[in-house]
Amino acid sequence: MRPADLLASSWRAIRSHKMRSALTMLGIVVGIASVVLTVGLGLGTQKDVSEQIAALGSDLLIVSPGSSTDESGMRGGFGSGETLTLTDAEALASEVAVPDAGDVAPEKTASLSLEYGESNWTTDVTGTTTSWTEVRSRDLLYGSFFTADDAEAGASVIVLGAETAQELFGTTSVVGQEVTIDGEALEVVGVLAEAGSSGETSLDDLAVVPMTTMVEQLDDSGNSESVDTIYVKAASSDSLSAASQETTSLLLNLHGLASADDADFTVEVQDSLLDAATSVYEKLTVLLTGIAALALLVGGIGVMNIMLVSVTERTREIGLRKALGAAPANIRNQFLIEAMILGLSGGAVGVIIGVGLALALPSVLGSTIVVSGLALVVSVVVAVGIGAVFGVYPAARAARLAPIDALRDQ
Amino acid sequence: MSAPVIELSGARKTYHTGDIEFEALRGIDCRIFPGEYVAIVGPSGSGKSTLMNILGCLDVLTSGRYVLAGEDVSQMDEVALASARNRRIGFVFQQFHLLASLTAVGNVELPLVYAGIPPAERRERAMVALERVGLGDKSRNHPGQLSGGQQQRVAIARALVTEPAIVLADEPTGNLDSHSTRDVLGMLDDLHAEGSTIVLITHESDVAARAGTVYNVTDGQFVGAGTGIAK
Numbered sequence: 304m305r306p307a308d309l310l311a312s313s314w315r316a317i318r319s320h321k322m323r324s325a326l327t328m329l330g331i332v333v334g335i336a337s338v339v340l341t342v343g344l345g346l347g348t349q350k351d352v353s354e355q356i357a358a359l360g361s362d363l364l365i366v367s368p369g370s371s372t373d374e375s376g377m378r379g380g381f382g383s384g385e386t387l388t389l390t391d392a393e394a395l396a397s398e399v400a401v402p403d404a405g406d407v408a409p410e411k412t413a414s415l416s417l418e419y420g421e422s423n424w425t426t427d428v429t430g431t432t433t434s435w436t437e438v439r440s441r442d443l444l445y446g447s448f449f450t451a452d453d454a455e456a457g458a459s460v461i462v463l464g465a466e467t468a469q470e471l472f473g474t475t476s477v478v479g480q481e482v483t484i485d486g487e488a489l490e491v492v493g494v495l496a497e498a499g500s501s502g503e504t505s506l507d508d509l510a511v512v513p514m515t516t517m518v519e520q521l522d523d524s525g526n527s528e529s530v531d532t533i534y535v536k537a538a539s540s541d542s543l544s545a546a547s548q549e550t551t552s553l554l555l556n557l558h559g560l561a562s563a564d565d566a567d568f569t570v571e572v573q574d575s576l577l578d579a580a581t582s583v584y585e586k587l588t589v590l591l592t593g594i595a596a597l598a599l600l601v602g603g604i605g606v607m608n609i610m611l612v613s614v615t616e617r618t619r620e621i622g623l624r625k626a627l628g629a630a631p632a633n634i635r636n637q638f639l640i641e642a643m644i645l646g647l648s649g650g651a652v653g654v655i656i657g658v659g660l661a662l663a664l665p666s667v668l669g670s671t672i673v674v675s676g677l678a679l680v681v682s683v684v685v686a687v688g689i690g691a692v693f694g695v696y697p698a699a700r701a702a703r704l705a706p707i708d709a710l711r712d713q
Numbered sequence: 714m715s716a717p718v719i720e721l722s723g724a725r726k727t728y729h730t731g732d733i734e735f736e737a738l739r740g741i742d743c744r745i746f747p748g749e750y751v752a753i754v755g756p757s758g759s760g761k762s763t764l765m766n767i768l769g770c771l772d773v774l775t776s777g778r779y780v781l782a783g784e785d786v787s788q789m790d791e792v793a794l795a796s797a798r799n800r801r802i803g804f805v806f807q808q809f810h811l812l813a814s815l816t817a818v819g820n821v822e823l824p825l826v827y828a829g830i831p832p833a834e835r836r837e838r839a840m841v842a843l844e845r846v847g848l849g850d851k852s853r854n855h856p857g858q859l860s861g862g863q864q865q866r867v868a869i870a871r872a873l874v875t876e877p878a879i880v881l882a883d884e885p886t887g888n889l890d891s892h893s894t895r896d897v898l899g900m901l902d903d904l905h906a907e908g909s910t911i912v913l914i915t916h917e918s919d920v921a922a923r924a925g926t927v928y929n930v931t932d933g934q935f936v937g938a939g940t941g942i943a944k
Binding site: 305308315319620622623625627629630632706 | 791799806814815826
């Protein structure tokens with residue numbers, strides 16, 4: 304029997320039972336559509352998270368005081384201590400010692416109360432350098448960031464986060480206004496554009512002042528030299544690990560330490576955050592895909608069920624075909640191909656519905672759904688495979704029918 | 714005389730149903746030569762249907778030998794039997810057994826599909842066969858649009874299209890009115906006149922009367938074998 308005739312024969316059988324074929328496909332359609340959606344949702348969430356983290360700067364090193372001596376990641380004095388200094392930050396900015404690093408921004412942060420007229424608002428006030436906007440990838444909504452001269456002079460200027468300005472003034476257009484911190488009056492020179500949130504911390508509720516201003520006028524911790532964090536931006540994301548090594552060895556040197564095990568600071572990479580987030584979403588994707596796979600399994604069982612009914616119903620036809628010279632393999636292949644065509648059509652319709660929903664849902668849900676071409680191709684292949692796997696048993700039953708019994712069947 | 718188309722020797726068929734043994738055929742010897750028109754008659758339960766299944770390669774003997782057109786089919790497996798049916802035998806059934814989803818010409822083509830004949834040649838041969846049974850103008854009709862007699866004629870065309878060694882007709886008029894019965898039997902007469910070998914299985918003696926040779930089957934054996942009834 305010619306393959307084209309086999310295909311034509313299977314296709315005719317499917318077309319002559321349109322309703323039944325459509326219902327059989329339905330299980331596969333639902334299964335494949337949910338696979339496309341869940342995989343897309345998983346990939347989309349992953350993309351959202353990576354973009355958020357990339358916005359923070361995926362080429363960013365975060366140097367914190369305290370150390371991590373435990374390899375399992377237990378951080379002994381992490382975040383505490385006053386082992387990082389302004390001198391460290393200045394040294395790290397040197398192109399000779401750390402050639403793979405670009406801008407460097409130390410941060411010294413204190414939770415302070417800002418006042419304007421009758422209203423007051425407590426937020427994190429950060430002292431830093433002019434590199435901060437570059438290093439933290441922030442833009443100005445109004446006004447400008449403080450200048451190198453402001454930084455040098457320790458000028459009484461302040462840049463507010465959008466949320467802070469809103470809370471304090473009821474508006475964000477507040478350039479030229481004055482806020483008071485601990486009796487010190489500071490002029491608002493700029494308002495930062497919104498950046499969303501990172502975990503539980505709002506990136507829009509903060510205030511930024513020149514480091515000198517922070518040290519000389521606002522900070523009352525008594526340790527004018529220490530800083531809380533030093534951000535080092537690598538020259539490029541490729542040079543991130545080189546920059547990390549250079550930073551570590553320079554700081555060890557400056558602190559008079561011989562080995563990295565003794566380090567009284569920690570160098571972290573934003574990528575590690577990305578990795579952690581990615582692994583969470585990968586697990587979520589696996590879970591959702593598992594559920595979708597169950598739906599597909601049920602669809603496959605539906606195919607088997609209907610194919611068995613079809614074999615019983617078409618016993619006489621099978622008998623006749625055998626009497627006319629169809630070998631068992633011809634009969635088996637016909638039913639197998641029928642099941643595969645059902646799988647293929649169900650898969651194709653499922654992909655179309657899945658992609659349609661993937662395009663329509665994001666505007667409703669507000670989450671990104673990424674439709675991956677590979678996932679679509681794999682879905683269709685899987686659907687055909689399911690048709691084949693669940694078609695094998697009914698097809699074998701059909702092939703085994705004895706022609707005399709089959710012909711006699713009324 | 715030329716070699717026989719069908720040669721049965723010591724043909725036995727035993728069915729087992731649980732512990733019960735049933736001997737459907739108890740040693741039948743029979744030779745049918747090319748161009749013969751043979752009727753096999755007998756009441757139901759006589760072994761007539763079993764004999765028809767054996768002759769049609771739809772079933773195999775328990776013991777004995779069956780040579781069809783020079784091929785020993787008694788030891789063939791399912792695949793070889795399927796091929797033998799396809800090449801050597803043209804079936805005409807009581808219930809016509811046409812596929813409702815195919816046109817008349819599509820039904821006639823079906824044995825050629827399993828023979829692996831290309832579509833163009835298939836269509837041509839099927840049309841020739843349909844014209845031979847006088848239905849050339851009904852080739853695009855589906856079985857539901859044809860009368861019982863016409864459907865059986867399509868089935869006869871399907872039996873002829875492979876140019877088989879024998880046409881095996883199993884109660885071909887059982888489902889037909891008297892007019893269609895005359896029509897179909899007349900067609901078998903014509904085929905015989907044109908040289909086809911025909912084996913007709915029936916329980917009606919007036920149908921059998923048209924054949925050149927009549928075998929009576931009773932209890933799995935021929936009774937008064939080879940009684941020729943002159944037309």
